[in-house]
Amino acid sequence: MQNFNILVVNDDGIHSPGLKAAVQGVMELGNVKVIAPTNQQTGMGRGLSGGQEEYLKPIDYLVNDQSIEAYHCDCSPALTVRHALRVLYAKQKPDLVVSGINYGENVGVNISTSGTVGAALESASVGISSLAISKQTDISTHHTYTDQNWAPTVYFLTHFAKLLLFNKMPLDIDVLKVDVPETATETTPWRLTKVARQVYFSNTLKNPTLTSKIGDVNLSIGVSPDNVDADSDIHTLLFDQVVSVTPLSLDLTSRTNFTALQQLLDSGAN
Numbered sequence: 591m592q593n594f595n596i597l598v599v600n601d602d603g604i605h606s607p608g609l610k611a612a613v614q615g616v617m618e619l620g621n622v623k624v625i626a627p628t629n630q631q632t633g634m635g636r637g638l639s640g641g642q643e644e645y646l647k648p649i650d651y652l653v654n655d656q657s658i659e660a661y662h663c664d665c666s667p668a669l670t671v672r673h674a675l676r677v678l679y680a681k682q683k684p685d686l687v688v689s690g691i692n693y694g695e696n697v698g699v700n701i702s703t704s705g706t707v708g709a710a711l712e713s714a715s716v717g718i719s720s721l722a723i724s725k726q727t728d729i730s731t732h733h734t735y736t737d738q739n740w741a742p743t744v745y746f747l748t749h750f751a752k753l754l755l756f757n758k759m760p761l762d763i764d765v766l767k768v769d770v771p772e773t774a775t776e777t778t779p780w781r782l783t784k785v786a787r788q789v790y791f792s793n794t795l796k797n798p799t800l801t802s803k804i805g806d807v808n809l810s811i812g813v814s815p816d817n818v819d820a821d822s823d824i825h826t827l828l829f830d831q832v833v834s835v836t837p838l839s840l841d842l843t844s845r846t847n848f849t850a851l852q853q854l855l856d857s858g859a860n
Contacts, residue, residue, distance in 0.1 A: 594684075596684055597678075611691050611738075617656065626670065631666055637668060637708065690721075700791050706724055710767075711838070741776075784819070790812075791809055
């Protein structure tokens with residue numbers, strides 16, 4: 591088998607068990623390096639926050655008793671990836687970037703806030719095949735490293751990592767976003783999906799006042815089968831309990847009819 595160069599990243603931080611699970615999924619496919627934020631960076635999207643004095647700090651990193659070259663940086667996931675590509679891969683880009691395995695699913699319009707997706711988009715922006723993979727977990731685990739059965743998610747990670755390594759994706763597919771149900775096994779089917787236009791995670795604030803704190807909001811899942819398209823990532827993951835595989839594009843241009851829009855814009859305010 592060809593010895594590929596693979597970079598594994600995440601947004602949950604360098605000590606996340608999901609990150610080690612991701613390494614397990616690709617370590618037999620080639621030369622793996624790990625780079626992650628120093629601390630939890632959930633919800634950072636593709637933001638580029640981080641101190642100008644930050645740099646890649648080596649860390650002892652064992653996976654299956656094998657030492658893996660690994661670094662952490664106290665920056666957002668996307669900036670961590672950007673800096674790692676400049677430093678570790680200055681001469682040759684990796685063949686694949688895997689972002690995950692994330693604690694918590696990334697589905698619906700919330701994905702624009704996802705650090706997992708943001709990191710994958712960052713690597714995709716320079717032409718690298720990229721995979722963003724998340725495991726459905728209870729909301730209470732999104733900022734806490736809880737014990738999880740990673741094996742089914744690792745199985746699907748390996749499957750789609752191989753597909754990306756051995757095949758060139760069609761035009762306009764920059765990232766494969768994979769979301770694995772909590773109930774999944776290795777025999778769970780997967781389905782090609784679109785991003786649901788619904789908000790998946792809802793934030794509510796009881797009795798809001800000017801002194802209400804950001805941390806006072808309650809996070810919940812506020813969708814039902816009746817208001818979500820059957821071919822969407824939300825419906826597939828949440829209601830069908832099937833693995834959702836969504837092709838993402840860096841091109842955010844609306845798919846509207848440009849002729850009709852031009853006519854509307856030309857009409858002015860009249």
